[in-house]
Amino acid sequence: MNTSAILEALKKYDFSFFGICAAIFLMGVVNLYSATHASVSSHMANLYKVQIGWYLVSLLIGIVISFIQPKNFFRFSWLIYGVNIFLLVLVLILGHKGMGAQRWLVIGPIRLQPSEFMKMSSILVLARWYATSSPDKELGFKQLIVPFIIAFIPTLLIVVEPDLGTGLLILLIFFVISFYRKLKWKTIAILAIIGVISGGVMYQFGLKDYQKRRIITFLDPSADARGSGYNAIQSKIAIGSGKVIGKGFRKSSQASLNYLPENHTDFVFSIFNEEHGFVGSLFLITLFIVLFYRFIWLAQSVPRIYESIVIIGIMSIFFWHTFINMGMVTGLMPIVGLPLPLMSYGGSSLMTFGVCCGIATSISNSRNLF
Amino acid sequence: MFGEDDIVRSHKGRAVLIFNIVIACFIIILIRLWYLQIYKGDEFYKYSVQNRLRKETVKAPRGMIFSRNNQLLVQNVPRFDAIIVPQYLTNKKETLSKLAKILEMSEKSIYGILKKNSYQARYRPIIIKKNISRKEVAVIETENSKMPGVSVQTFISREYADKEIGSHALGYISEISQQQLPTYRERDNYNYKLGDFIGQAGIEKNFDLDLRGEDGYQFMEVDARGRMKRLIGGKNLFAGIENKAATPGNNIRLTIDRDMQKRAYDSLEDKVGAAVAVDVNTGEILAMVSRPSFDPTEFSRGLTAKYWKKLSQDEFKPMTDRTIQEHYSPGSTFKTFTAIAALEEKIVTATQEINCPPTFRLGRRVFHDWKRGGHGLTDVYKSLRRSVDVYFYKIGVKLDIDILSDYAKQFGFSSKTGVPLPREIPGLLPYKDWKLKKTGEPWQKGETLSCVIGQSYVLATPIQLAMAYATIANGGKLLQPYLLKEIFSSDGTIKKKFSPKVVNTVTVSDESLEHVKKGLYQVTNHRKGTAWWYRGRGIRMAGKSGTSQVRSMTKKELFSRCVDMPYKDRHHGIFVAFAPFDNPKVAVAAVVEHGCSGSGAAAPVVRNVIETYMKKYEPETYAKYAKEDKENARRIYLQEKKMKEEAARKLEESTEDDE
Known part of the structure; x- marks a missing residue:
């Protein structure tokens, strides 16, 4: 390949997804540094370096995936799904106990979290199903049965781990995809009713105590008798005290005095708000919205319905994480422990979003081949 | 029919709808942020600057440990440290000179401590003086307002009443290490934090979950200096947040008798060794000491570098529990089991007299008796009483090593006793296959001759010896030794009771056991017995002495005086006994490293411990025997x-x- 060909390929290469994500990550890692720099533990103080390492690995994986032809995702979707389900079962059988939940699969030095990757695997199979079974018609209950089973199996396996947040996330993604695939309004209405009822039943019988506590805390933070309301209140103090322009970089008192536990994972957005205020958040949220716009725009400019659905699915992963995380730290939702994309500390999470961007870029690049 | 392109386009309506919903969701978030940051921003800002809610952990008091007679062995005592928080040290010079006066230390040393810790965050307290007196606490508390940055920190110290005595069994607690953190979190499914104390050895480790209790927390408002303002309650932003009380850990009642333990420890004064006493009918451990030892109290405060250096550089390894973590050749104490095997295998009868000259020849090798002149005609009683080596050599040529090992195994040799303490070792018994696998060479007949007198491949821990002799004493039941009588909660309800457990009933005839018992009785109660001079008074013990060769010896060395040899080459002295003979209650094993002779060095230890037992638990029998003796x-x-x-x-x- 000569220079002009490389230039040609680069011209066709869609940098938008990696570009926007890099911008968000940059803000995230600066924020992470600020939240942890005062920590006495050297492990905590060096967390931002680890995060950069993970980011580079995820970026590399994403770029490699971006060069895979989209038809391969279609071809291997069932295989990927099957392997992932197998790994989930494996986790349940010999899973690694971390914080009271079996989520990890340890292979030598590598710790895998199959439930993270299940989000993407489910999207690939759901998209394939919807793209191949009369994609021109609206969806009713009948057409929903198989896709529901596809989404429900991993949800069940993840919920019993127990990781309620990630489990329900797959159902939410399933819902967005089905909605995009023209789910009838009547069906949506009936589903909503069923959802409310089954939610009530699950709350009564299916939830662990700490999960119930989180929901009660959310409904009335001051009613909490066991301390989880503490996080919610400290988070609100952090956000509120940032006012319009924030206290400034490295000036978060809530973080440096350790009032906010987990300020490097679930509560990064609180620290961000304390230091950069309403203006900072406005900027950050705008970046996220540009990213979502870009996804939805791409979904409407690809030639094949399969790819279109996959893009909507990926968008929904980003969206739910962002919305739920911001909702919970601002006190709009119960604290379910979902990370903020590209901002929260965590290798598995970064990896997921790297893979997402890789697939989106691959699909975007292939548009121009015709 | 649509083309694929058209199908995609037909979803445009939904795509636009999704985007609108996304926008709507974030508008909600922004409205919320506006409410928190702009509408209520000033209020929250005030909270973040002036009033701070702090969540303080309330440490659960760790369970206490009692002796079998309810004497307090391990308890928690509050101690006080003088600390400085550099962040609040506004008037440094004046404050430090005042503090130096109160604590009676030089200003320079305080500056030194501050400088040494200057790398850490400024809000972290620095300990200036540990363990200050109540008077110093009072002065600091009253002068508090004039010395910003100085305060008193309470620390719960775990204190062990008998210090070094029996500390191996009790163990110690210390801060969880960075390496332990992940494995312990997983093991206990509990979110340990750095700074948490956990049991690291002995009972403290094995029963950590029972002793630990559950931490609580309380919320308090602190002012900008980090000082406590008041406990939370009343009507404000935090109204309704509740504290959680700590649940104290469970207490433990041991089977240990404090007096016997102390006697055993004192009897080993200036010696390196160990002693174990067990109840022969239950397996309860009455005393368990190892010397040299360490003071566990030192660990709970964080070891000083000096003390740690002392422990780690001591060539006699004070941290090793010699009762369960060290094995020795049992020497002649093992002859008892050779005799049992010989009687059971009908190699000899009890009264059959065998001529025992000073040496025994096997092929080209000459085996010497310990006594230069030999013993003459010997029956099984005399063989034990006089510890006649040649008698056992003669048995050894007819006894298969595998059969001997099988008999010994029944008495608990080469298996962990199952004492509830960490890092017990199993000892060793040789088998032909085992040696072939290990060295690639077949078993030599001569090696059997070393093993019948308890040397070479035979290795046993002191607790194994005590349990094996207890088995003889109680008529053939090998018991599992145990240390805990019960676990009970802080309000006194019993959580768990421990009871005797028979591991194995030996398949040895009662006659053989009786013959051997008689031989053991003569060791201490026959005028020619090897331990006659250490028989004591009023205890009627039956036992066996043994010396464990540290290395193989030449003939000359064999008969040279042990005390003339270099310390490291001297034999270990071992003595095991049970008492009283008629109705055995207690078995005691003692090892004195490099003590030269079993009877001379170890028997007095055993005698003292048994005497303490008899005086305390069998005073009438003791008085009667003492009079007769x-x-x-x-x-x-x-x-x-x-x-x-x-x-x-x-x-x-x-x-x-x-x-």
């Missing part, structure tokens, strides 16, 4: 006196004859 001793004295006089007279007569 006293009369006996007098009779023997008179008899000997008479014999001496007679001999002198005879000598006189014969000299007269010669003339």
Whole structure:
């Protein structure tokens, strides 16, 4: 390949997804540094370096995936799904106990979290199903049965781990995809009713105590008798005290005095708000919205319905994480422990979003081949 | 029919709808942020600057440990440290000079401590002086307002009443290490934090989950200096947040008798060794000591570098529990089991007399008896009483090593006893296959001869010896030794009770056991017994002495005086016994490293411990025996006196004859 060909390929290469994500990550890692720099533990103080390492690995994986032809995702979707389900079962059988939940699969030095990757695997199979079974018609209950089973199996396996947040996330993604695939309004209405009822039943019988506590805390933070309301209140103090322009970089008192536990994972957005205020958040949220716009725009400019659905699915992963995380730290939702994309500390999470961007870029690049 | 392109386009309506919903969701978030940051921003800002809610952990008091007679062995005592928080140290010079006066230390040393810790965050307290007196606490508390940045920190110290005595069994607690953190979190499914104390050895480790209790927390408002303002309650932003009380850990009642333990420890003064005493009918451990030892209290405060250096550089390894973590060749104490095997295998009968010359020849190798002149005709009683090596060599040529090991195994050799303490070792018994696998060489007959007298491949821990002799004493039940009588909660309800557990009932006839017991009785109660001089009074013990060769010896060395050899080459002295003979209650094993002789070095330890037991738990029997023993001793004295006089007279007569 000569220079002009490389230039040609680069011209066709869609940098938008990696570009926007890099911008968000940059803000995230600066924020992470600020939240942890005062920590006495050297492990905590060096967390931002680890995060950069993970980011580079995820970026590399994403770029490699971006060069895979989209038809391969279609071809291997069932295989990927099957392997992932197998790994989930494996986790349940010999899973690694971390914080009271079996989520990890340890292979030598590598710790895998199959439930993270299940989000993407489910999207690939759901998209394939919807793209191949009369994609021109609206969806009713009948057409929903198989896709529901596809989404429900991993949800069940993840919920019993127990990781309620990630489990329900797959159902939410399933819902967005089905909605995009023209789910009838009547069906949506009936589903909503069923959802409310089954939610009530699950709350009564299916939830662990700490999960119930989180929901009660959310409904009335001051009613909490066991301390989880503490996080919610400290988070609100952090956000509120940032006012319009924030206290400034490295000036978060809530973080440096350790009032906010987990300020490097679930509560990064609180620290961000304390230091950069309403203006900072406005900027950050705008970046996220540009990213979502870009996804939805791409979904409407690809030639094949399969790819279109996959893009909507990926968008929904980003969206739910962002919305739920911001909702919970601002006190709009119960604290379910979902990370903020590209901002929260965590290798598995970064990896997921790297893979997402890789697939989106691959699909975007292939548009121009015709 | 649509083309694929058209199908995608037909979803445009939904795509636009999704985007609108996304926008709507974030508008909600922004409205919320506006509410928190702009509408209520000033209020929250005030909270973040002035009033701070702090969540403080309330440490659960760790369970206490009692002796079998309810004496407090391990408890928690509050101690106080003087600390400085650099962040609040506004008037440094004046404050430090004032503090130096109160604590009676030089200003320079305080500056030194501050400088040494200057790398850490400024809000972290620095300990200036540990363990300050109540008076110092009072002065600091009253002068508090004049010395910003100085305060008193309470620390719960775990204190061990008997310090070094029995500390191996009790263990110690110390801060969880960075390496332990992940494994312990997983093991206990509990979110340990750095700074948490956990049991690191002994009972403290094995029963950590029972002793630990559950931490609580309380919320308090602190002012900008980090000082406590008030506990939370009342109507404000935090109204309704509740504290959680700590649940105290469970207490433990041990089977240990404090007096016996102390006697055992004192008897080992200036020696390196160990002693274990067990109840022969239950397996309860009554005493368990190892010397040299360490003071566990030092660990709970964070070891000083000096103390740690002392422990880690001591060549006698004070941290090793010699009762369960060190094994020795049992030496002649093992002959008891060879005798049992010989009787059971019908190699000899109890009363059959075998001639025992000073040496025994096998092929080209000569085996020596410990006594240069030999012992002459010997039956099984005499073989034990006089510890006749050649008697056992003669058995050894007829006894298969695998069979001997099988018998010994029944008495608990080469298996962990199952004592509830960490890092017990199993000892060793040789088998032909085992040696072949290990060294690639077949078993030599000569090696059997070393093993029958408890040398070479035979290794046992002191607790194994005690349990094996307890098995003989109680008629053939090998018990599992245990240390805990019960676990009970802080309000006194019993959570768990421990009871005796039989591991194995030995398949040895009662006659053989009786013959051997009689032999053991003669060791201490026959005038020619090897431990006659250490028999004590009022205890009627039956036991066996043994020496464990540290390395193989030349003939010359074998008969040279042990005490003349370099310390490291001297034999270990071992003694195991049970008492009282008629109705055995207690078995005691003692090892004195490089103590030269089993009877000389270890038997007094055993005797002392048994004596303490008899005086305390069998006072009537003790009094009766003591009286009889006293009369006996007098009779023997008179008899000997008479014999001496007679001999002198005879000598006189014969000299007269010669003339």
